[in-house]
Amino acid sequence: MRDATEALIVIDLQNDFCPGGALAVAAGDQIVAGINALAAEFQTVALTQDWHPQDHLSFAASHPGAQPYSEVAMPYGPQTLWPVHCVQGTAGAEFHPDLDTRPAQLIIRKGFRRGIDSYSAFFENDRTTGTGLEGWLRARGITGLTLAGLATDFCVAFSALDARALGFDVTVRLDLSRGIDLGGSLASMTERMRAAGVVLEG
Ligand code: VGL
Numbered sequence: 001m002r003d004a005t006e007a008l009i010v011i012d013l014q015n016d017f018c019p020g021g022a023l024a025v026a027a028g029d030q031i032v033a034g035i036n037a038l039a040a041e042f043q044t045v046a047l048t049q050d051w052h053p054q055d056h057l058s059f060a061a062s063h064p065g066a067q068p069y070s071e072v073a074m075p076y077g078p079q080t081l082w083p084v085h086c087v088q089g090t091a092g093a094e095f096h097p098d099l100d101t102r103p104a105q106l107i108i109r110k111g112f113r114r115g116i117d118s119y120s121a122f123f124e125n126d127r128t129t130g131t132g133l134e135g136w137l138r139a140r141g142i143t144g145l146t147l148a149g150l151a152t153d154f155c156v157a158f159s160a161l162d163a164r165a166l167g168f169d170v171t172v173r174l175d176l177s178r179g180i181d182l183g184g185s186l187a188s189m190t191e192r193m194r195a196a197g198v199v200l201e202g
């Protein structure tokens with residue numbers, strides 16, 4: 001068992017990010033068994049769940065004429081446009097059926113405000129709206145985080161960078177994460193994590 005000051009945060013292990021899903025990450029489903037085994041080591045486990053309204057402004061379909069994977073200017077800065085994914089209440093938004101959700105004491109839903117995307121488990125993409133995860137962790141005396149899930153170069157990396165900025169010790173399990181890799185994002189975000197002092201394992 002890990003120390004009581006350590007928590008595992010499993011990022012967006014949902015059907016739409018797995019093969020067959022709307023925003024499938026290659027081999028995204030191959031990390032499920034390893035994450036289940038890892039969760040058994042931790043006394044504190046939280047999951048995040050991408051949870052968008054149907055008309056979310058991170059969807060290309062919400063911007064007439066826009067293509068998925070293009071970029072638009074949002075009031076808070078540039079935003080990549082995605083295929084419609086993880087719509088609240090749909091099968092695509094559910095966790096992968098093999099993910100053991102029983103050890104999780106908290107599920108943080110994010111991206112539910114139509115006008116703001118949320119990659120990070122800590123802050124939405126305006127970089128100021130908090131999700132509440134920091135307070136929950138601090139109230140439980142957590143100082144060290146292990147992150148794994150989907151996608152390495154978006155929600156995992158943004159969460160890891162925010163966690164470092166908030167002062168947590170952070171390990172990302174690269175072997176239990178998979179990336180989207182848009183325009184070299186996997187290499188660039190991995191380097192950003194390394195530079196920020198994130199321990200990269202696997
Ligand atoms: C994610 C793009 C859009 C992720 C979520 O979980 O990495 N990526 N929404």
Ligand code: ZN
Nearest residue numbers: 050085086111
């Ligand atoms: Zn999303």
